[in-house]
Amino acid sequence: xALTLTAIGLIALSEANSPFAxxxxxxxxxxxxxxLAAISRPVxxxxxxxxxMATASSLREENAKLRAEIETLRATRVxxxxxxxxxxxxxxxxxxxxxxxxxxxxxxxIADTGRGFVRSFLIASGTAHGVRRGLAVVTAEGLIGxxxxxxxxxxxxxxLVDLNSRISVRVQRTRTRAILAGDNTSAPRLLYLPQDxxxxxxxxxxxxxxxxxxxxxxxxxxxxxxxxxxxxxxxxVSWSRIEFVRVIDYxxxxxxxxxxxxxxxxx
Amino acid sequence: xxxxxxxxxxxxxxxxxPVAVTSVLVLVALMHLSIPGFAELAxxxxxxxxxxxxxxxxxxxxxxxxxxxxxxIDTLTGGxxxxxxxxxxxxxAFMRPQQRHLAERGFAIHWVxxxxxxxxxxxxxxxxxxxxxxxxxxxxxxxxxxxxxIALYPCLSWFLLRIDQALFKPA
Numbered sequence: 001x002a003l004t005l006t007a008i009g010l011i012a013l014s015e016a017n018s019p020f021a022x023x024x025x026x027x028x029x030x031x032x033x034x035x036l037a038a039i040s041r042p043v044x045x046x047x048x049x050x051x052x053m054a055t056a057s058s059l060r061e062e063n064a065k066l067r068a069e070i071e072t073l074r075a076t077r078v079x080x081x082x083x084x085x086x087x088x089x090x091x092x093x094x095x096x097x098x099x100x101x102x103x104x105x106x107x108x109x110i111a112d113t114g115r116g117f118v119r120s121f122l123i124a125s126g127t128a129h130g131v132r133r134g135l136a137v138v139t140a141e142g143l144i145g146x147x148x149x150x151x152x153x154x155x156x157x158x159x160l161v162d163l164n165s166r167i168s169v170r171v172q173r174t175r176t177r178a179i180l181a182g183d184n185t186s187a188p189r190l191l192y193l194p195q196d197x198x199x200x201x202x203x204x205x206x207x208x209x210x211x212x213x214x215x216x217x218x219x220x221x222x223x224x225x226x227x228x229x230x231x232x233x234x235x236x237v238s239w240s241r242i243e244f245v246r247v248i249d250y251x252x253x254x255x256x257x258x259x260x261x262x263x264x265x266x267x
Numbered sequence: 268x269x270x271x272x273x274x275x276x277x278x279x280x281x282x283x284x285p286v287a288v289t290s291v292l293v294l295v296a297l298m299h300l301s302i303p304g305f306a307e308l309a310x311x312x313x314x315x316x317x318x319x320x321x322x323x324x325x326x327x328x329x330x331x332x333x334x335x336x337x338x339x340i341d342t343l344t345g346g347x348x349x350x351x352x353x354x355x356x357x358x359x360a361f362m363r364p365q366q367r368h369l370a371e372r373g374f375a376i377h378w379v380x381x382x383x384x385x386x387x388x389x390x391x392x393x394x395x396x397x398x399x400x401x402x403x404x405x406x407x408x409x410x411x412x413x414x415x416x417i418a419l420y421p422c423l424s425w426f427l428l429r430i431d432q433a434l435f436k437p438a
Contacts, residue, residue, distance in 0.1 A: 003334045004356055010338075010349025015399060021348045028342040039294055047300040112299035112306070113344040117396040117404065120345045121299070149345065156345050163400055185405060240301040 022149065029122060030151035036110040037124050044243065104246040105130050107137075110154070119162035119184060120145070123245060126153045134213050136248045142219035142236035143167075143207060144245060157245070160220065160235060161188055168211035169220055169233075172204040180205070180220065180233055187224050187232035201225050205233050215250040281434050285320040285328045288430060289336055292316045297343060304415055307408070311416035312423070313340060314388060317355050318381055319427045321362035322369055324435075333359045347399055354392055358384060377424070382417050389413045 014021040055062070107125035125131050127150055135147045137157045145165065149156040158165055165182035169190070176199055179191045193199060203223040209216030221235040296309040313336060320328040337352030344351075361384065369377060389409045397404045 003330050004353065004360075007334065007337070007349040007353035007356060010341075011347055011353065011399075014341075014348035014350075024348070025342045025345065028339065032339075032343060036294065036297065040298060043295075043298045043300065047298075047302060050302060109299050111297040111343065112309075113297060117392070117400075118344050118346045122297075122343070158345075163402070163404075183402075183405075184408070240306070243299075 025156075026149055026151040026154075029149070029154050029156070030126070033110065033122075033124055033151070033154040036122065037108070040108075040110045103130075103249045105249060107131070107155070107245050107247055109243060109245065113156075117163070117184065119159040119165075119182065120148070121157045121159065121242075121245075123155050123157060123247070124153065125247065126151045126155050128152050130249060131155045131247050132249070136207070136214045136218060136250070137245050138218060138248060139237055139242055139245055141238070142221065143214070144235075144237050144239075144242065146214060147247060155247070159239075161186060166211075167214060167220070168208045169205050170208035170216070171199045171223065172206055174198050174203070177208050177210060185232075187221075187234045189230040189232055190223070191230070193231065199223060199231060201231075215248065218248075282327055284430060284434050285316075285324050286332045286336070288427065289313060289316040289320065289328070290339075293336060293340055293343075307411050308415045308419060311385070311389075311412055313337075313351075313355065314358060314385065315381075315416060315420055315423050316427065317358050318362060318384060319424055321359045322366055322377065323427075323431055325359075325363045325366055328359065330356060330359060350392075350395065350399075354388060354395075357391070358388055374421070374424070378417075378420060381420050385416050385420075386413050389416075 010021070105125055107123035107129070109121050110124045111122040113120045113122060121144075123131075123137075131147055131150055133147055133150055137144050137146060143160060145157045145159040145162070146167075147155050148158040160167055160180060160182055161184065162182045163184045165180075165188070167180040168177065169180045170177050171190075174197070176193060176197055178193045178199075180188050181191050182188045190199070190205075201223050205220045205223060207214045207216055207218040207220060219236055221233040224232045224234045226232075292312040292315075296312040298309075300306075317328070317333055317336070321333075333355050334352045337355040338349070340346075340351040340355075341348050365380065369380065389412060393404060393406065393409045
């Protein structure tokens with residue numbers, strides 16, 4: 001009975017965003033980091049072998065698909081280099097400052113806590129490596145979320161699909177701003193679009209930078225078909241394949257919640 | 268006369284086995300694996316272990332250890348503190364009195380009871396989480412988790428039974 005009451009008390013404390021709950025979480029996670037890091041390496045190797053065995057039959061097909069993609073990307077790279085050079089000369093003509101690309105901090109995922117009713121990852125980098133609350137976390141494919149809790153050697157990344165995630169985004173084609181709201185499904189919703197919006201499925205979505213938390217221009221996903229009156233965004237990132245992430249330190253200043261439960265206050 | 272060290276260690280391993288095995292399953296559930304269905308099943312692994320040990324060796328999985336295991340899950344997953352602690356305590360408290368009734372029953376009865384308990388557990392968890400988040404949560408994910416847990420309980424139960432028999436076989 002006493003334990004049940006303690007558990008209920010802790011729930012109340014946690015929901016009241018008590019600093020005690022946040023400190024306890026980061027300290028326990030820090031203590032478990034070496035254990036999780038030690039276990040995750042062999043487990044991921046086995047998982048990788050199993051995954052490779054499962055895809056072995058489609059290797060030839062995938063190889064051909066990747067070769068075709070390489071050819072397309074080579075052409076895109078040449079075009080991107082041209083545009084970058086043109087952009088640089090135009091910026092220099094106008095005297096416009098270069099965009100800050102930020103300092104990347106590489107981090108390994110040590111635990112996937114993105115199951116059940118919370119969607120988050122634990123990474124094996126913390127304040128000792130320069131990670132701070134609010135920083136954007138990306139892979140080569142695009143944004144995966146942002147840092148919400150930081151310990152000395154670990155940090156929690158709240159994924160953009162989590163129920164508490166709210167990200168200010170922009171639809172690239174129409175330049176329309178919106179809020180990307182996670183709801184624990186694989187495709188978060190686009191909220192607060194203008195009534196006469198011309199956004200349609202297939203449009204690319206990037207961060208807008210207007211929340212003062214995430215820098216602008218990070219690829220997020222593609223607008224998917226409308227569902228229940230809402231447009232949804234299918235993230236570029238394939239969650240199951242991520243092993244390493246980059247935490248980008250843009251030194252952005254803004255309102256940063258202390259934890260997923262604190263993030264809920266932003267709704 | 269003092270017991271030899273091997274006996275003391277042997278006794279220690281037996282007494283801590285349920286807690287240790289459940290703790291290992293908690294850590295396994297946090298691994299980032301690309302095995303199909305693992306992400307859905309993972310949150311149910313600690314529940315399955317607590318259910319098993321609460322029926323078979325309740326004396327070796329006291330309430331305070333169940334509470335601590337739940338609290339560790341809460342802190343590592345970043346969820347509401349005390350939430351999993353409370354849910355696992357409820358499973359354990361519900362199953363302990365059933366031990367006498369289930370002792371002589373076959374696996375089929377155990378499995379049916381597990382189906383009921385795990386469905387109630389996940390439904391209650393869904394209601395509480397929706398109340399805490401003050402929003403409607405999809406029932407699809409919890410339903411899939413329950414189905415996977417029910418389907419895979421015989422495998423995990425077999426594995427835990429092997430450990431149980433290896434440690435507690437009569438001399």
